[in-house]
Amino acid sequence: MCSILILSGNTDGILTGVILAAALFVIPFLWETRRPLPLPILFNRRTREVYFDHSGKLYHSPWDGIQALAGEFVMVGPHTGGMRNASLEILVRRLGEPDNALLVSLGLPMGKTLQMQKGLWEWLRAYMDNGPWLDENGQRSDSDAYVKEMLSAHTRPTGFLAYRRQKIAEEKAANEGKNYLEWTDAVLYLGHLLFYPMNWLQEFTYNSAKRRSRNRWPQIVTERLQPNGPTTRLIDLERGRGLTV
Incomplete structure (x- = not known):
């Protein structure tokens, strides 16, 4: 939006817009990358x-x-x-x-x-x-x-662009390079190119939060996740203490 204002010659409020946009980006980004993800099932x-x-x-x-x-x-x-x-x-x-x-x-x-x-x-x-x-x-x-x-059927969002390039290359090879590009290929390629920075940022944010989620399980769980860890079930430990439903 600031670029549109600059091109149109209307420079009023550009600085405020930049500051507001930076705040709306930086605060959620720091919040999401500093906060660990919920532990999985x-x-x-x-x-x-x-x-x-x-x-x-x-x-x-x-x-x-x-x-x-x-x-x-x-x-x-x-x-x-x-x-x-x-x-x-x-x-x-x-x-x-x-x-x-x-x-x-x-x-x-x-x-x-x-x-x-x-x-x-x-x-x-x-x-x-x-x-x-x-x-x-x-x-x-x-x-x-x-x-x-x-x-392998699961494709990350950042992989959509490479996948579309591969499909275009396959169509080009199948048609021997003649009239192989359709309008749908161009629209999809430009769309993936446009959203690639957002998809990259999304994956970076997720990976950062996921790294903070490691080693948050209690010891009674982590030791049972080891190859040579105990195999006693938690319900058996409860029954040994006389806890039953």
């Missing part, structure tokens, strides 16, 4: 447990006999009409307080169908029961080829 195959951190309090659930809830609902609005969504949640209990339970969502329900959430649950089940490597049918495999193939 951990699925531990060694102990067959699920761990969840809620405001510094540890919740857990054994995988064998875990309680999960999937439900589908419709959101209706005057402008959007009916939008079908589906949620997938698991029940976890606070360590040392089995009566204190939470339903934890395994992902945002918006835009999901019940079939998609069932598929996610089957992936988790295949990982915990047959993993870490599995084939297209969810059965245990000695090769990680299928898992790597699925992971």
Whole structure:
């Protein structure tokens, strides 16, 4: 906007605009990079447990006999009409307080169908029961080829520009360099080029916050994540202390 004002000869308020824009950028950037990300939901195959951190309090659930809830609902609005969504949640209990339970969502329900959430649950089940490597049918495999193939489908936002370049190069080779570029290719390429700085900044901010999130799990969890760590489940420790639901 300041560039437009300069080109138009209207220089009033440019300094104020620059200061305001810098403040609106610097303050959120410092806030996001200095603040650690929330800890993820951990699925531990060694102990067959699920761990969840809620405001510094540890919740857990054994995988064998875990309680999960999937439900589908419709959101209706005057402008959007009916939008079908589906949620997938698991029940976890606070360590040392089995009566204190939470339903934890395994992902945002918006835009999901019940079939998609069932598929996610089957992936988790295949990982915990047959993993870490599995084939297209969810059965245990000695090769990680299928898992790597699925992971390769995820493209980072900064990778969109390189992907579009590759597609244009493939179209050029297929047409022997003659009339290969369509208007959609040009629009998509310019769009990815325009948003590349924003995507780079987004990834940089996320990676900075993720580095600050390391080693924030309590010792009782981190030692169970080690290859030679204990395999005793947290629920067994609670039962040894006479804590039952």
